[in-house]
Amino acid sequence: MAVRASLACFPSDPALHEACIIPWGVAVTPFSATDERGSKPATGAEGHLLPRCQSCFAYFSLLCPLDRWSWNCAVCGAENDLPADAAARYARDGGHDSPEMRSAFVDLLLPGEEGEAAAPMPVYVAAIDLSSSEEFLELIKSALQAALEALSPGSLFGLLTFSSKIGLYDVQGPIPIVKNVFIPPDSDGALQVDLEDIMPLCSFLAPIDSCKDRITEALETIKPMSSWEVAANAHEGQDHVLHHVRGFGVALDVLINYLSSEYGNAFELARIFAFLSGPPNYGAGQLDISEDQNAGKARGADHVLLQEQTSFYKNLATSAVQAGVCVDLFAITNEYTDLTNLKVLSVESGGSLFLYSSTDESTLPQDIYKMLSRPYAFGCVMRLRTSSQFKIADSYGHFFPDPQYMHVQHINCCDSFATYSYDFEFEKDSQFSRKSSPPIIQIAFKYTVLVHNGDTSDFPNSGSRSKYLLERRLRVRTIQYNTTANIWDLYDFVDPDVVLTILVHQVILASLSDELETRLWLQDWLVVVIAQYNKAYKNVTSGGGTETYNIDVNFSHCSQLQPLSRFVFAILLSPLLQVSSEGIHPDYVTYLQCLLR
Numbered sequence: 169m170a171v172r173a174s175l176a177c178f179p180s181d182p183a184l185h186e187a188c189i190i191p192w193g194v195a196v197t198p199f200s201a202t203d204e205r206g207s208k209p210a211t212g213a214e215g216h217l218l219p220r221c222q223s224c225f226a227y228f229s230l231l232c233p234l235d236r237w238s239w240n241c242a243v244c245g246a247e248n249d250l251p252a253d254a255a256a257r258y259a260r261d262g263g264h265d266s267p268e269m270r271s272a273f274v275d276l277l278l279p280g281e282e283g284e285a286a287a288p289m290p291v292y293v294a295a296i297d298l299s300s301s302e303e304f305l306e307l308i309k310s311a312l313q314a315a316l317e318a319l320s321p322g323s324l325f326g327l328l329t330f331s332s333k334i335g336l337y338d339v340q341g342p343i344p345i346v347k348n349v350f351i352p353p354d355s356d357g358a359l360q361v362d363l364e365d366i367m368p369l370c371s372f373l374a375p376i377d378s379c380k381d382r383i384t385e386a387l388e389t390i391k392p393m394s395s396w397e398v399a400a401n402a403h404e405g406q407d408h409v410l411h412h413v414r415g416f417g418v419a420l421d422v423l424i425n426y427l428s429s430e431y432g433n434a435f436e437l438a439r440i441f442a443f444l445s446g447p448p449n450y451g452a453g454q455l456d457i458s459e460d461q462n463a464g465k466a467r468g469a470d471h472v473l474l475q476e477q478t479s480f481y482k483n484l485a486t487s488a489v490q491a492g493v494c495v496d497l498f499a500i501t502n503e504y505t506d507l508t509n510l511k512v513l514s515v516e517s518g519g520s521l522f523l524y525s526s527t528d529e530s531t532l533p534q535d536i537y538k539m540l541s542r543p544y545a546f547g548c549v550m551r552l553r554t555s556s557q558f559k560i561a562d563s564y565g566h567f568f569p570d571p572q573y574m575h576v577q578h579i580n581c582c583d584s585f586a587t588y589s590y591d592f593e594f595e596k597d598s599q600f601s602r603k604s605s606p607p608i609i610q611i612a613f614k615y616t617v618l619v620h621n622g623d624t625s626d627f628p629n630s631g632s633r634s635k636y637l638l639e640r641r642l643r644v645r646t647i648q649y650n651t652t653a654n655i656w657d658l659y660d661f662v663d664p665d666v667v668l669t670i671l672v673h674q675v676i677l678a679s680l681s682d683e684l685e686t687r688l689w690l691q692d693w694l695v696v697v698i699a700q701y702n703k704a705y706k707n708v709t710s711g712g713g714t715e716t717y718n719i720d721v722n723f724s725h726c727s728q729l730q731p732l733s734r735f736v737f738a739i740l741l742s743p744l745l746q747v748s749s750e751g752i753h754p755d756y757v758t759y760l761q762c763l764l765r
Contacts, residue, residue: 169209169273169611169645170200174670176661178558178607180653181599188658189697191670193561193591196552198613198643199545199582203273210267215276215642217257218268222248226553226610229646230272234258242608242646243553272647278614278640290546290618291373291427291435292319293326295419298335298393299412300445303527304500308443309387311498314533315441316384318540320618321377324435327386330419331393332450334359336367337386339374344386351415351451359418363426372426373435412446417453417480420495420513424484428491436616436638437546437581438493439519441536447505453480455506481509485516489568492547493517494581496539498532499755500524507758515762516568518548518580523759539583545615547640548579552590555608557600561593564673566765582615589669600651607651613643655704662728668735675739676761687745694736701729 173194179185185192202208219228219239223246231242237250250258257266267274294312296305316325329335329346338345347366349359363372374383393413420442427438447457455478488495496519499505507521514521520539524530550567552560552575560575565588570576577588600607619637652658671690678686698721705725723729739745744760746752 169613169643170197170202170204171195171609171611171645171647172204172663172666173649174663174666175658176649176663177657178600178649178651179658180601180651182594184653184655184658185594187700188655189693189700190658190662191591191667191674192593193589193666193670194552194609195587195589195666195669196550196611197585197587198548198550198611199543199584199586199615201543201584203645207273209273209275209643209645210271211275211277212267213277213279215278217254218274218276218642218644219248219250219254221246224553227268227612227644227646229268229274229610229644230270231608231646231648242648243555243610245556245605268644273645275641275643278642289322289324289435290320291324291326291438293328293373293423293427293438293440295423295440295442296327296329296390297414297416297443297445298329298331298390299414300392301527302392304443304445305390305392307500307527307530307532309390311443311532311536312387312441313384314537315540316376316380318537319376320620323376324373325376325379325383326372326374327383328419328423329390330415332413332415334363334415334419334422336363336372338367338371339379339382339386340371341382344382344389346386346389351418353451359422363422364429369426369430413450414444414446414448415451416442416444416448417484418451421452421484421487424488424491424493427493428487431492436492438491439581440493440495442495442497442513444497444499444505444510445501446503448510453478453484455509457504457506478509482512482516485512485568488513488517489578489580492580494546495519496522498522498524498536499759500527500530500532502526502753504753505755507755507762511758511762515566515765518566518568518582518586520566521759521762523755525753542583542585543617544581544583545617546581548582548613548615550577550579550588550611550613551575553610553612554592555605556595557598557604557607558592558594560590562591562673562677564589564591564670564677564765566762587669589666589673591670591674607649608646609649610644610646614640615643616640655700659701659704659726659729662726664728664731664735667732671735672739672764675744676765679744683745687740690736690740690745694733697729697732698723701726 171194175190175192179188179192220226221241221244224241224244226241226243228239229242233240237255238247239250240247258269267276296308327337327339333348333350335346335348349361349366351359423440447455449455495513495517497510497514499507502525507523511521522535524532554560563575567577567579567588570578617639619639675686675690678689701723702719705720743752743757
C-alpha cells in the first residue's frame with residue numbers, strides 16, 4: 169500500500185493552509201505490493217483478532233500507546249480495554265512479536281477463507297456487439313485470444329453477443345452451440361424468457377483450461393448481423409431499415425441479473441468485457457445521439473456541456489456492484505457513442521473505459537493482455553480515517569461509495585496500479601499545536617485474492633480449479649505526519665505528482681458543470697501560488713523589508729514547485745478544458761476523464 173501526501177509536512181492551522189494554496193491530501197495505491205519507499209508489509213494470520221477502537225473503530229497499530237490491560241487509539245486518542253488474550257499476545261518476548269507490533273503496515277489473513285477450495289472462481293464474460301463490421305469483429309477476436317492467454321487456467325469464461333437479439337454460447341460440448349433470444353423493441357430491460365431457462369449458467373461459463381480450443385472455435389463462428397436479419401426485425405411501419413441495431417442496455421441488464429443469481433456460489437468476481445462499435449439505440453437504455461444531445465446544452469456559443477440523458481446506466485452500475493460484477497467497456501468507433509452516459513458502468517464498478525477511433529490503429533489486444541496480466545484483488549472495501557483535527561473533504565477514483573457509511577468505498581476489482589485520492593480540510597476551529605497529538609491517517613483495505621496452490625499440470629480439465637484458493641485479507645497502514653507553522657517548509661515538502669493528481673480530479677469535477685469557469689479558476693490558482701511563493705521568499709530574504717524585489721514566476725528557489733506551471737499549462741491546453749466543441753470529439757473528452765481518474 170503506497171501512500172503519498174501532497175504536503176509531506178502538514179500545515180499547522182487553516183490560515184497557513186489557505187495561504188500556501190497547495191491542495192492538501194494523499195494519493196493511495198492500496199493493492200501495491202510495497203509502500204512508497206519499497207518496504208513490504210508485515211504479514212501474518214488472525215486478522216480478525218486485531219483490536220479495534222470502541223470509539224472510532226480504527227485498528228490497533230504500532231503507533232498506539234500500549235499498557236498492560238489497555239491501549240490508546242492513535243487516531244482519536246480514546247482509551248480501550250485490552251482483553252487477556254490480546255495482552256498475552258502483545259507481551260514482548262523478542263522475536264515472536266505479532267505483525268502489528270513490528271510494523272505500522274500490516275497485511276493479515278482473515279480466517280474462514282483460508283484453505284477453502286476455490287470452486288467460486290473469477291468469471292469473465294465477453295459481450296460482443298454484432299451490429300458492427302468484419303474488421304471490428306476480427307479485432308475483438310484477436311483481443312479475446314490475448315485475454316485467454318493472460319487469464320489463469322482455473323477461470324471461467326462466457327461468450328455473449330448482442331444486437332436486436334442476445335446470443336449465449338455453450339462451448340463445453342463437442343461443438344460450440346449458440347442459443348438466441350430476441351429483444352422486444354419496447355423492452356424495459358426484461359426479456360420474454362430468463363437467460364437461465366435458455367441456458368443454465370453452469371453451461372454458459374466454461375473452464376478456460378479445458379475449453380480454450382472450443383472457445384476459439386466459437387469466436388470464429390461470430391459474424392456481423394446480416395442485412396436480412398435487420399430487415400426482418402425492423403419495426404412495423406418503418407420506411408427505412410435500421411442498419412445498426414444495438415440492444416446494449418438490455419443485454420448488460422439481463423447478463424448482470426443472470427450472473428447475480430450465483431454470486432458467492434459460482435463466483436466471487438465476474439468481469440464483463442463489453443465491446444461496442446456504436447451507441448446503444450434499441451430497447452431499454454437506448455440513447456439519443458441527435459445533434460442536440462451530441463453537443464449538449466450550450467450556454468453561449470463557446471460553452472458546451474455534456475449532459476446525462478438517462479439514469480438507466482447509473483442504476484445498472486448499482487446492480488453490478490451488488491452482484492460483484494466489474495464492467496470494462498471498450499468502444500472501437502469514431503461515431504458519437506455518448507460515453508458520458510455509459511461511463512458510470514465502468515467508473516462505479518471498478519472497471520476501465522477504453523476508446524479507439526479505428527480498428528487499424530487500435531492496440532486493444534495488447535491493452536487487454538496487460539490489464540489482465542496485472543495482479544488484482546476483488547471484493548474490496550476501503551476506509552481512510554483521520555485524527556480529530558482534520559477530515560476528508562472529498563475522495564476521488566473508480567469506486568462505489570457505500571450508501572450507509574461515509575468515506576467507505578467498495579471496489580469490485582482493484583489492480584496493483586489503481587490509485588484513489590483524498591482531499592483534506594481542517595475541522596472547524598481546529599489546528600495542530602505543540603501540545604496536541606501529531607496528525608494521523610489510517611487506511612484499512614479488506615480484499616480477496618486468488619492464490620495458486622501447487623502445480624496444476626497434472627490436474628487436467630476442471631479438476632485444476634481445486635489447486636486455487638481464495639484468501640480474504642486485511643491490509644492496514646497507519647501513518648504519522650509532522651507539522652509546520654512555516655509556509656516555506658510546506659513548499660519544500662510538496663509532492664508535485666500528488667498535487668497534480670488532486671488538481672486534475674478537482675478540474676474534472678468542476679468542468680462537468682462549467683468548463684470556462686474551471687479554466688479561470690485554474691489560472692487564478694496558479695497566479696495566487698506564484699504570488700504567495702514570492703511573498704514567502706521575500707520575507708525569508710529581506711526579513712519583511714520594503715526593498716524592490718523581482719517577481720520569480722519560475723519558482724527558481726523551490727525545485728518542488730517548479731513542475732506546477734508546466735502541469736497547469738498542459739491541463740489548460742488539454743481537451744478537458746476546451747470550451748469550444750470545434751474539433752473535439754465529446755467521447756474523447758469522457759475517455760480522458762475516466763483515464764485520468
